[in-house]
Structure formats: structure tokens, C-alpha cells
Amino acid sequence: xxxxxxxxxxxxxxxxxxxxxxxxxxxxxxxxxxxxxxxxxxxxxxxxxxxxxxxxxxxxxxxxxxxxxxxxxxxxxxxxxxxxxxxxxxxxxxxxxxxxxxxxxxxxxxxxxxxxxxxxxxxxxxxxxxxxxxxxxxxxxxxxxxxxxxxxxxxxxxxxxxxxxxxxxxxxxxxxxxxxxxxxxxxxxxxxxxxxxxxxxxxxxxxxxxxxxxxxxx
Numbered sequence: 695x696x697x698x699x700x701x702x703x704x705x706x707x708x709x710x711x712x713x714x715x716x717x718x719x720x721x722x723x724x725x726x727x728x729x730x731x732x733x734x735x736x737x738x739x740x741x742x743x744x745x746x747x748x749x750x751x752x753x754x755x756x757x758x759x760x761x762x763x764x765x766x767x768x769x770x771x772x773x774x775x776x777x778x779x780x781x782x783x784x785x786x787x788x789x790x791x792x793x794x795x796x797x798x799x800x801x802x803x804x805x806x807x808x809x810x811x812x813x814x815x816x817x818x819x820x821x822x823x824x825x826x827x828x829x830x831x832x833x834x835x836x837x838x839x840x841x842x843x844x845x846x847x848x849x850x851x852x853x854x855x856x857x858x859x860x861x862x863x864x865x866x867x868x869x870x871x872x873x874x875x876x877x878x879x880x881x882x883x884x885x886x887x888x889x890x891x892x893x894x895x896x897x898x899x900x901x902x903x904x905x906x907x908x909x910x911x912x
Contacts, residue, residue, distance in 0.1 A: 710887030
């Protein structure tokens with residue numbers, strides 16, 4: 695697939711069909727993601743893909759935790775959106791406004807988005823990316839490069855994706871289910887699958903004008 699089409703074709707899918715991804719395709723996209731750069735070729739990442747029975751266990755665990763209103767405990771620290779910088783807050787507020795306006799009402803938008811989140815978007819596979827706790831903060835950048843390469847490799851195979859904070863809210867339980875060593879930090883979960891034709895998947899977030907993010911000194 696042409697690179698521009700791959701980049702343009704990748705967007706955040708919030709409702710996947712029940713169609714499963716073949717194990718050969720999962721292996722292929724991870725193999726291609728390994729071409730991502732890393733500091734001194736440290737390649738700090740590991741990938742644990744939950745699918746089938748293991749994913750059912752993950753989803754059941756999330757349901758129990760949400761019903762119990764268990765507090766989130768991600769390996770990476772988070773902060774209130776109200777504490778983010780001005781421009782990032784403006785971007786997030788515009789996104790919330792636009793996606794709500796994409797539905798017929800606020801109630802429909804809220805219910806649809808909430809249901810999708812609680813079901814982990816019905817993804818047939820989730821790729822959990824980790825890095826060792828013994829690596830420096832810089833390795834988070836390497837994990838990010840790996841994650842983006844993985845999502846582009848997936849799109850090249852016709853597979854949709856969305857990286858979510860929601861999928862890593864309960865790292866201890868996920869590590870137990872997937873047998874992830876406790877000395878690894880759970881960075882992100884990338885939900886993978888094939889998009890449905892539902893309203894929630896027809897929204898496309900825009901991007902700020904190039905001149906707001908780019909400055910070239912000649």
C-alpha cells in the first residue's frame with residue numbers, strides 16, 4: 695500500500711467487528727514494528743498480545759473492576775486534563791465538542807462512547823507494549839516509535855487500531871493474566887481489529903494547522 699494511503703487510512707477505531715485477526719498477520723505486523731529506531735539500538739520493547747481466551751479474561755477483569763469502581767493504577771503517571779498546557783487543553787476540548795456534534799445528541803454520544811470504552815471497543819486483539827523498569831525515561835520514546843510503527847504496519851495489512859489509556863488502567867491484573875514479568879512497565883495497549891460501519895467510526899479528528907506546530911529556521 696502507498697505510504698500516504700497508509701498514514702491517511704489509520705485512525706482511531708472505537709468499535710471493532712467480531713472478525714478475528716490471523717496469528718500470521720499479528721506476527722507480521724510485530725516483525726515490521728521491530729524496524730522502529732531506538733536509543734543505541736536498545737530495542738527495550740516487548741509485546742504481549744491478548745486474543746481469544748486470554749482477551750476474554752482481560753475483558754472480564756475490566757468488567758469486574760469497573761463494576762467495583764476500582765481506582766485506576768497505571769504504570770505511567772497521569773494528570774488531570776485541567777493541569778495540561780493551554781494549547782493541549784484547547785485541542786482536547788475541540789475534540790470533545792466535535793465528536794459529540796458528530797452524533798444526534800449529547801446523550802447518544804455519551805452512551806455510545808461509554809459503552810465502547812467499557813467493552814474495550816470490542817477489539818479481537820490487544821497488543822500490550824512494555825519496557826523494563828530498569829530502562830531510562832528515554833525508552834518511553836522508543837516504545838512510542840515502536841507503537842506507531844506497529845499501527846502503521848497493521849493498517850498496511852488492512853487492520854485497524856486505537857491506542858488507549860483505558861486498556862492499561864489495571865496493570866497488575868493484566869500482567870497476571872498475560873504472565874508479564876513484574877519488572878516490566880506496561881506502557882500502552884493497542885486495540886486491533888476490523889472497523890464496523892457504525893457512526894462512532896465515521897468521525898475523523900482534525901489536526902491543528904501546520905504553522906502552529908512547525909517552525910523552520912534557515
